[in-house]
Amino acid sequence: MKIAITGATGQLGQLVVQKLKEKKIEAELVALVRNPEKAASLGIEARTFDYDQPNTLPQALEGIDHLVFISGSEIGKREAQHYNVIKAAKQAQVKKIAYTSLLHADTSSMILAPEHLATERMLMESDIPYTILRNGWYTENYTAGLKQAVEQGVIIGSAGNGQISSATREDYAEAIAEVITNDAHTGKTYELAGDQTYTMQDLAAEVRKQTSKSIEFVNLPEKEYAEKLQQVGLPQGMAKAFASLDYSASKNDLYNQDQILSKLIKRPTTQLHQAVTQQLA
Numbered sequence: 001m002k003i004a005i006t007g008a009t010g011q012l013g014q015l016v017v018q019k020l021k022e023k024k025i026e027a028e029l030v031a032l033v034r035n036p037e038k039a040a041s042l043g044i045e046a047r048t049f050d051y052d053q054p055n056t057l058p059q060a061l062e063g064i065d066h067l068v069f070i071s072g073s074e075i076g077k078r079e080a081q082h083y084n085v086i087k088a089a090k091q092a093q094v095k096k097i098a099y100t101s102l103l104h105a106d107t108s109s110m111i112l113a114p115e116h117l118a119t120e121r122m123l124m125e126s127d128i129p130y131t132i133l134r135n136g137w138y139t140e141n142y143t144a145g146l147k148q149a150v151e152q153g154v155i156i157g158s159a160g161n162g163q164i165s166s167a168t169r170e171d172y173a174e175a176i177a178e179v180i181t182n183d184a185h186t187g188k189t190y191e192l193a194g195d196q197t198y199t200m201q202d203l204a205a206e207v208r209k210q211t212s213k214s215i216e217f218v219n220l221p222e223k224e225y226a227e228k229l230q231q232v233g234l235p236q237g238m239a240k241a242f243a244s245l246d247y248s249a250s251k252n253d254l255y256n257q258d259q260i261l262s263k264l265i266k267r268p269t270t271q272l273h274q275a276v277t278q279q280l281a
Helices: 009-023 036-042 054-060 078-089 115-127 144-151 168-181 202-213 221-231 234-249 261-265 274-281
Strands: 002-006 030-032 043-048 065-069 096-102 131-133 154-157 189-192 216-219
Touching: 002 009, 009 030, 009 168, 030 036, 036 043, 043 054, 054 078, 065 078, 065 168, 096 115, 096 168, 115 131, 131 168, 144 154, 144 202, 144 274, 154 202, 168 189, 168 261, 189 261, 202 216, 202 221, 202 274, 221 234, 261 274
Parallel strands: 002 030, 002 065, 030 043, 065 096, 096 131, 131 189, 154 216
Antiparallel strands: none
């Protein structure tokens, strides 16, 4: 059996490859990436795979049995790109797809939701057996900038008092490795999120506890937050998108307490204090 992973050189993709290797299953792993040279460190076969080159995709998927389909990262282009991938998978007779969607894709106010929902529909109409993983936010989205935040004494955002049930990339990667290798999950749609729910004020409190330094969360209007992001170097479009996504968190779009993720990976999801400790180390 051959299992292919799109975006295998990305932060999530690399972890999926690692978790699949740890399972020690009877399967060959294939990295599907734009630049195979960058995949050399993965130690697996690498094939060129560019969502924007649809004519090349069926050949790249030749001989692939199961496909880990990590969603594209280009907001506004995903629907067309994902159509190309699913069409190619059908042509190549891929037997199963695990797709990384968005938490509450059918009800979320997030600007990402429509593209993910459209992809889910395409999958359902493709007749390819599938599992949809509606992933919540990565905890790393909030912890990545903590060292700088500690220096400045402030965490800024537009999430307000929104309840956030995030999990780490490693948590999600373990779930992906589980569902792509176990047919019991075929045909299922899972809402995946962390066991623990917190607010940005809770994050600031945890950082204070671990550093003994004064740090507060300051909530900004969406427009003002976008302007702040531009000031630190983000392009206008990206800054607006990030601010919009953060504001959606204030509406509890990132809240979920089904605890399906921890059931899939057979352990509790990574706690906030653990993620903060790891980031500040």
